[in-house]
Amino acid sequence: MQNSSCPVQAVSDRCSLSELESSEGASIVELRGGHSFRSRLAALGFTPGTAVRMVRNLSHGPVIVTIRDTRIVLGREEAQQVLVTMEGHDDGSTSS
């Protein structure tokens, strides 16, 4: 097991944003869900390749993340629609 919350899978180490633990960093891979949801998130800066850091993730309820110097609250279902990769973001201290 790697020291990360992304379950190691055969193909890649993609996981959903909601699976990150507090203070873990990752980078956005893909947005899922409806068009207006993706469009809103993209405008806020959730575009592929962008660094994102989990600020607070309790086991339930909404999560708080930091992206492009902004703290954003996302409902858990919303965070599940954001796919991220942990590659090169072991400690979350990397920034663009």
Place this chain on the structure above:
Amino acid sequence: MMAVQAARPIRIALAGQPNVGKSTVFNLLTGLNQHVGNWPGKTVEQKTGTCQLEGVVFDVVDLPGTYSLSANSPEELITREYIIKEKPDVVVAVVDASSLERHLYLVSELLPLAVPLIIGLNMVDVAEQQGIKVEPHVLEAALGVPVVPMVASKGQGIHELLARIQGLVCGKVHYVPNVPEIRADHKEVLSSIQSLIGGCVPPSYPLGWVALKVLEGDKQLTENVRLCLSKEKWEEMQKLLKLHEDACVAVAGGRYEWIARMIRAAVVKPRSGQITLTDQLDRWATDPAWGLLILAGILGIMFWLTYALGSPAQQWIDQNIVHALAAATARALAPLPPWVKGLVVDGAINGVGTVVSFFPVLVIFFVVLGALEDVGYMARGAYIMDRFMHLLGLHGKSFLPLFLGFGCNVPAVMGARVIESEHARVQTILLAPLVPCTARMAVVAFLAPAFFTAPTLVSWGLLLINLMVLAVAGWVMSRVSKGEHVAFIMELPLYHLPNLRTIALTTWQRLQSFLRKAGTVILAVSVIIWALSTLPHGNIDSSFLASFGRLLEPIGRWMGLDWRMIVALLSSLVAKENSIAALGVLFGADSQARLVTVLRATLTPAAALAFLVTEMLFMPCVATLAAIRQETNSLRWPIFSVLALTLISLAGGVLTYQVATWLSRW
């Protein structure tokens, strides 16, 4: 040239993302020379105002705060339609220097609209505190757009901003904006769409921009184009769009890449990992346990202020102003026929008095609300309460409006504007009247000690009943009518010191809008109720109101209440605390102490409890109904609210009376 400029006001539109301090800039510019209304046909606040600099008049419009210009929300539609159709002389894009990247996103959307743009680089001080250095001149050179550094909270940069606006309008500024282009991999599809929709673009909309929005999947513009396009062309375009379904994300990504190039030379950022004040405060404010405690503390202080300052002030105004005015007017009108005195004193002055006596509580609530908004706390409260609001099928954002209802239901209904989804907003508005307001608690505070040995316990019990009914109603509503799932996406703004001027101005605006909306309605209904209670014979016992009360007496009997109690309930329609005044008149009691004695002799405790339960759950007062009508833009919801709450409150009253009577036999 100057003479021409002075003759015609320069029209400025302020654009910016939420939490950027745009209202502060607007308030600095216009001060009290502003008008708050609604955008035509929308429940989005419209603020307009004027200001002057060296003889030049500026007309300022504060556009709603938006993150982008897609058609995802009414705010975004209003902003882009205003800019495209009204063509202001200058659009000022207010951006936050401490998170420039994200704030320039809106700028990257504004530039293709080909309207003269100036960037108000706000919060330069906050950025410096975080070690972020922005070079305005470098940014200006990169964007080709004037950039004015500002600290709006301290009034810095406003004159400079106006001077640059004037310079731009007079043509003194060399204005060659650097308009972002679409990413190379989408260039081809964009030009295909552009050639397909040529001739099908609404007047005054730039063709290239519409094509880009259609590619992004913009519902409104795509529909517009569909209505005009031939079937073949439409199908061809659909095929293209299907192939580029990811375009909305790709185009946004392209804009951010452009932004990164623009700011590369202009912004020096410290290494990340620095802990800011906001991070430190949020460690507590968003902690599941501490956050709840902090929220409870803030709300507790708000309650305490309401009761410690608001209620005494309310009584003082009532005694020293309203009653004094009523007495003086009554003396002055003594020579005239008695109905004149009745109309003026019991009708009009009573109505005005009700409105005025709301003021202290409203001021306290609006000030606290304004301060919480300005400091940046509101979003934290919404985050903390999200898990509880989910039980009602709502988001965290519904919590604060509902909470405001404890002061007065009117600001609660108006406060529901912060909720984006129409469905959730209507549901929050309909639940708001179930939150017991101070006026209802005043009725309870008067009657409970008269009938019960433990009045505090009864008061808490009644409050709890209301909240339980609210929870059940919310649960039922979310099951009966499932709105589409609306994403919970919310920015947590940086904390900053409250700006007293901003808080004072928002409080003043909200009071004004309460006065305009509620004041006239309360006054009118007060006069009508007075007329119904006097006509046709001049006394209440044989009045229309009494006949109506007697008509409803059969229902009252199930609750142990006679027609007078029913009339007291009905008179709470003007304002909840009117019930007590009505009882005083109906029972011919000239003082509150006497009223208590008479009521004790007439009512059993079970009936008194039934009355209180009904009063607490009864239909909203007219001010609230007017607000519901205004905010939902329909008559359907106020009518629904009246019917549903009448049913619920009467059922509650009957149930309470029957159970209490049954229990008292044991």
